[in-house]
Amino acid sequence: MGVKIFLYPLSIRIWHWLNAVLCLLLIITGISMQYSNPEYPFMRFDLAVTLHNIFGITLTVSYVFFIIINITTNNIKFYKVQLKGFKNRLITQSKYYSVGIFKGQKTPFPISEKRKFNPLQKFSYILVMYVFFPLIFITGWALIFPETIIHDVFGISGIHLTDLLHVIIGFFVSVFMFVHIYFCTIGTSIGSNFKAMLNGWHE
Amino acid sequence: MKPFLKKGLILSSICFLLLYSLQSLCQYKDEAPKKNVLANQECLKCHGGHFYYYYNDWVEKDVRERMNPHFVIDSTKFYKSNHKTFACIDCHSYEYEDFPHSGSLRMEPIYSCLDCHGGDENSAEFNFEQIEENFINSIHSSKHGDNFTCWMCHDPHTYEISARTKESIIDVVEYSNNICLNCHNNIEEFQILTDSENPNILDAHDWLPNQSIHFRSVRCIECHTEINDSILVAHKILPKDQAVQNCVECHSTNSLLMASLYKFRRKENRNAAGFINAAILKEAYVIGANRNIYLNWASIAIFGFVILGICTHAILRIIKK
């Protein structure tokens, strides 16, 4: 299709793959704790706890790294939203994904150096990176230091509420990941976006 | 008088009477008989504090002396304990009423719990016989025989049952663990029985993450005893190599906690609001043991829809290419 655009600087690529691997490992160890069962031991519980803690801490560090890159390299501009008309742009993009794409229409918001993400991507990345991630970090760190959690919230254990929130967000992040990977297959070819995340050049 | 005023007056006096009688009933249950309290006061004059006075016949004057700290009885705790209705001399020789106490009294035999509670109908619910059998097979008893008595864990002057009476599990755990830590964290008490040093409890459990929260939320006996269905509090302390070290024994749906710490409560609200092992939730959250059935179903459903959506989308893309 011709023009290649350089979209993903090395720092973003390193961050992204580290992030992806850590998320995957966190999901696996997390599920293994939540559904621990002595009869079908998928992973030793104490091992799962230790690994989950280590990966969680590393992910926090990598998140800080992500924020720093975004601020220093101006990558943050791709995450800025012009609120006016954003809803309509989201609808346009959704229509494209649910109807237009099958009719061979052109994408309504083609990628350029000024626009890395289409509105749906922008929306979901902001939701995940700036809402879900901070929440899951706060609850996760609180669970590493449970003595910091208010013990009793109107008769319910504070740890219980914290844990519930943590698990629910973890679930949403897992769902995001599936959808995200699937949508990454929509590109010039099925593998082109993945290649882009490897070498930086978008086809 | 207006009729509704009259009615109100009658009603409120009935309420007052009811409350009053209820209160006096409670007082009756809570308080030791007056004569015992008075008699105990004689002993507590000296044993209630860190100093005591007596009239020294030889030098013919009042003297103030230090009380051996191990012989000090905390009277508030005593009057809250199981045996709060007792006079001191129900368990101790009446000869203690004399001072100086006769030297041979130090050799007075002490009662065992079973002397009074064995075969006693009033304490049938506790099943003392089974407790004793458990205790005799415990590591403490098998290593130290008769020298290890029930009193060593159940302080004769302060012990009050807690597992079945205390509101909060955290309080039950704290009370129970302090019984063990009284020796295992206190070399003076520990060495009553042995010359060896007590192993450091924190070091012995360094394999357990979030140690402080575990020790706050579970009792030592959860891991160190064999569960016994016919008594509420298991008493058979096992050798250390048989202690529970496998996390999943608690962190799974059929958590051992439901058969031990939460035994007394588990009949209440078993699966409230879709939570498995809901009895635990009021004060703790045990990963793996507390799962929400509704959340489980919801997550499976959402996930199913997402996968379904992705598959349809993918298939349509392939067809329409």
Ligand code: HEM
């Ligand atoms: C839950 C874990 C993940 C999160 C939070 C996440 C987040 C993100 C974000 C924020 C971007 C945009 C980066 C930027 O340029 O600023 C992105 C891009 C990308 N991600 Fe992920 N990702 C995750 C997992 C994955 C996985 C597992 C894969 C593939 C195996 C993947 C493949 C890609 C690709 C190919 C792109 C570039 C295409 C695009 O910009 O949409 N991601 N991801």
